[in-house]
Amino acid sequence: MSQESVAYLTPTSRRQRAVSALHRLWQDKVAFFAAVFLLIVIFSTLAAPWISPHDPAVGKIGNRLKPPAWMEGGDPNYLLGTDQQGRDVLSRIIWGGRVSLTVGFVVVGLAGAFGTLVGLISGYFGRWVDLLIMRIVDVQSSFPGLLVALTFVMVLGPGQWNLIAALTFNGWMIHARMARSQVLSMRETTMVESARAIGCTTSQTLFGHILPNIISPLITTYVLEMAHMIGAEATMSFLGYGIQPPQASWGLMIGEGRVYITNAWWLVTFPGLAVALTILSLNLVGNWVRTEFDPLHRSRH
Amino acid sequence: MALNELVRVEHLVKYFPAGGGFLGKPRAFVHAVDDVSFTIIRGETFGLVGESGCGKTTTGRLILRLLDPTSGKVIYDGQDILRLDGNAMRHMRRKMQLIFQDAFSSFDPRKKVFDIVAEPLRVHGLASGSQLRERVAELLVTVGLEPRHGEEYPHELSSGQKQCVGIARAISLNPEFIVADEPISAVDVSVRAQVLNLMKDLQEKLGLTYLFISHDMSVIRYLSDRVGVMYVGKLVEYAPKSELFKNPIHPYSKALLAAVPVEDPDQRREREILEGDVPSPVNPPNGCRFHTRCKFASPVCSEEEPPLLDRGGGHFVACHSF
Numbered sequence: 001m002s003q004e005s006v007a008y009l010t011p012t013s014r015r016q017r018a019v020s021a022l023h024r025l026w027q028d029k030v031a032f033f034a035a036v037f038l039l040i041v042i043f044s045t046l047a048a049p050w051i052s053p054h055d056p057a058v059g060k061i062g063n064r065l066k067p068p069a070w071m072e073g074g075d076p077n078y079l080l081g082t083d084q085q086g087r088d089v090l091s092r093i094i095w096g097g098r099v100s101l102t103v104g105f106v107v108v109g110l111a112g113a114f115g116t117l118v119g120l121i122s123g124y125f126g127r128w129v130d131l132l133i134m135r136i137v138d139v140q141s142s143f144p145g146l147l148v149a150l151t152f153v154m155v156l157g158p159g160q161w162n163l164i165a166a167l168t169f170n171g172w173m174i175h176a177r178m179a180r181s182q183v184l185s186m187r188e189t190t191m192v193e194s195a196r197a198i199g200c201t202t203s204q205t206l207f208g209h210i211l212p213n214i215i216s217p218l219i220t221t222y223v224l225e226m227a228h229m230i231g232a233e234a235t236m237s238f239l240g241y242g243i244q245p246p247q248a249s250w251g252l253m254i255g256e257g258r259v260y261i262t263n264a265w266w267l268v269t270f271p272g273l274a275v276a277l278t279i280l281s282l283n284l285v286g287n288w289v290r291t292e293f294d295p296l297h298r299s300r301h
Numbered sequence: 302m303a304l305n306e307l308v309r310v311e312h313l314v315k316y317f318p319a320g321g322g323f324l325g326k327p328r329a330f331v332h333a334v335d336d337v338s339f340t341i342i343r344g345e346t347f348g349l350v351g352e353s354g355c356g357k358t359t360t361g362r363l364i365l366r367l368l369d370p371t372s373g374k375v376i377y378d379g380q381d382i383l384r385l386d387g388n389a390m391r392h393m394r395r396k397m398q399l400i401f402q403d404a405f406s407s408f409d410p411r412k413k414v415f416d417i418v419a420e421p422l423r424v425h426g427l428a429s430g431s432q433l434r435e436r437v438a439e440l441l442v443t444v445g446l447e448p449r450h451g452e453e454y455p456h457e458l459s460s461g462q463k464q465c466v467g468i469a470r471a472i473s474l475n476p477e478f479i480v481a482d483e484p485i486s487a488v489d490v491s492v493r494a495q496v497l498n499l500m501k502d503l504q505e506k507l508g509l510t511y512l513f514i515s516h517d518m519s520v521i522r523y524l525s526d527r528v529g530v531m532y533v534g535k536l537v538e539y540a541p542k543s544e545l546f547k548n549p550i551h552p553y554s555k556a557l558l559a560a561v562p563v564e565d566p567d568q569r570r571e572r573e574i575l576e577g578d579v580p581s582p583v584n585p586p587n588g589c590r591f592h593t594r595c596k597f598a599s600p601v602c603s604e605e606e607p608p609l610l611d612r613g614g615g616h617f618v619a620c621h622s623f
Contacts, residue, residue, distance in 0.1 A: 189406065190401055190403065190407045191406065191407055194399070195409075197365060197367060197394065197398065197399045198470070199392075200420075200424050201387075204424060213411065
């Protein structure tokens with residue numbers, strides 16, 4: 001075996017792979033701009049203490065309900081206007097994004113990891129394990145989610161982390177169901193049989209072969225669930241069981257601004273736009289990641 | 302037990318549940334493999350032939366314990382492999398490998414050829430780093446590919462190349478026994494001979510023992526030392542190749558052999574065309590399973606199951622009439 005021929009087999013470096021992935025992202029303009037938007041949102045929420053122009057929790061009552069800066073009566077100090085307590089809307093959106101994104105990411109991270117693991121086990125082992133797990137999922141899914149979350153928060157008390165716990169408790173079942181159904185179709189494939197034939201352990205088969213091959217459809221669920229959870233956080237906050245004032249969240253802002261919708265449209269519109277654009281971008285990026293994960297799919301384009 | 306015996310299959314039975322009835326209890330069973338016994342001798346190629354659905358593939362999977370039998374024993378090199386626990390069985394898999402009918406579907410589509418061939422070595426912790434790269438390159442060359450193919454994805458290869466990767470993966474652990482399940486039926490006709498010759502070469506070079514499963518009599522004839530004929534879950538005849546092809550005894554074997562095309566178009570042979578359909582393995586006929594299509598059937602054939610008996614020289618036949 002000559003040295004040159006062996007050199008062919010050096011695996012592509014991580015750096016090279018990352019560069020070519022970024023190149024493909026640039027070619028997909030829609031996904032590219034969605035990713036850029038998400039990065040801006042993530043960056044601004046991370047840098048909130050430094051970039052937000054005003055304190056999100058304190059306002060001057062004399063400045064209340066000022067329209068956005070470009071409108072008549074607007075104040076250039078308050079780019080997106082002020083709310084009923086004279087607090088800066090832009091600052092509250094920046095700080096509120098922190099809460100909304102944290103809740104979305106953390107809930108999907110926890111519920112997704114747990115649900116996917118449970119679903120993998122359920123689908124792969126089948127028989128009584130599957131029966132037991134799926135009945136638990138059925139029972140838990142049969143309760144109205146919002147009611148369970150409300151009860152949960154009422155017992156634990158309101159607040160961001162209790163809200164995350166409540167939504168996670170409610171949100172893992174869909175991931176378990178998704179993962180299970182994907183494993184069921186995967187379990188009987190020749191690929192899995194071949195993994196067993198060469199002597200893979202159960203966890204090598206599950207995490208090395210099955211999971212990477214079913215992750216694409218699961219990613220779509222993660223993204224949609226993240227959007228769902230950002231919405232759930234808004235609902236809970238709106239009802240008074242989520243984020244507590246004076247802390248800001250997009251949902252809470254929409255809830256509080258609802259009363260003023262006829263004479264101060266900016267209170268609902270800007271946080272609403274933030275939610276909508278974030279969810280849309282998540283979906284677009286999720287789609288791109290799905291194709292990126294699948295070399296078969298990639299080569300067809 | 303004979304010294305040179307590698308695999309001994311004893312009264313192997315596999316029933317698959319067919320259709321769940323009330324409370325998940327199956328209403329019926331597919332009798333995929335029903336009381337099959339034979340031995341495979343070290344270094345030989347044992348050809349298993351039969352129509353699709355006769356249980357030959359299931360037999361191969363049972364011997365490798367990729368399926369658990371309903372009853373019966375598989376003794377590999379003196380060890381009852383059905384009694385091995387998970388770890389011991391995984392260790393045993395280093396010695397016994399499988400070549401798939403459709404190699405491509407046995408690969409993880411998101412892995413490159415290199416990783417596919419390297420995986421068995423990694424899983425068993427046998428090589429890493431530059432040692433692994435050299436071993437994989439060597440394996441690819443052994444099966445007639447080039448090391449650069451390691452950088453490709455399996456879907457970029459031709460059907461013959463795919464099967465070669467499958468073979469490279471199967472021999473990567475230096476096994477002694479390989480079950481080849483219709484290894485050329487998914488390969489383009491033009492390169493079938495190449496794949497068969499590769500398998501033959503490897504057998505000599507690596508001292509392999511093959512269980513070669515096929516529905517194609519001419520392929521079986523080319524490669525096998527001994528041949529077993531299966532019909533609806535039963536082994537109806539098995540004998541050394543030349544003996545079976547010269548002197549088939551079971552009417553089903555005769556019919557199978559008569560269906561093999563001959564090279565000389567002018568040569569006229571007596572045609573043996575089987576009447577009727579293969580019986581359903583869910584509800585196989587009593588007695589000899591072939592009696593419904595056999596023109597020599599007598600009343601005893603539908604009542605009593607014929608035992609598989611040695612007719613001399615290791616020629617086993619299960620038939621009342623002959």
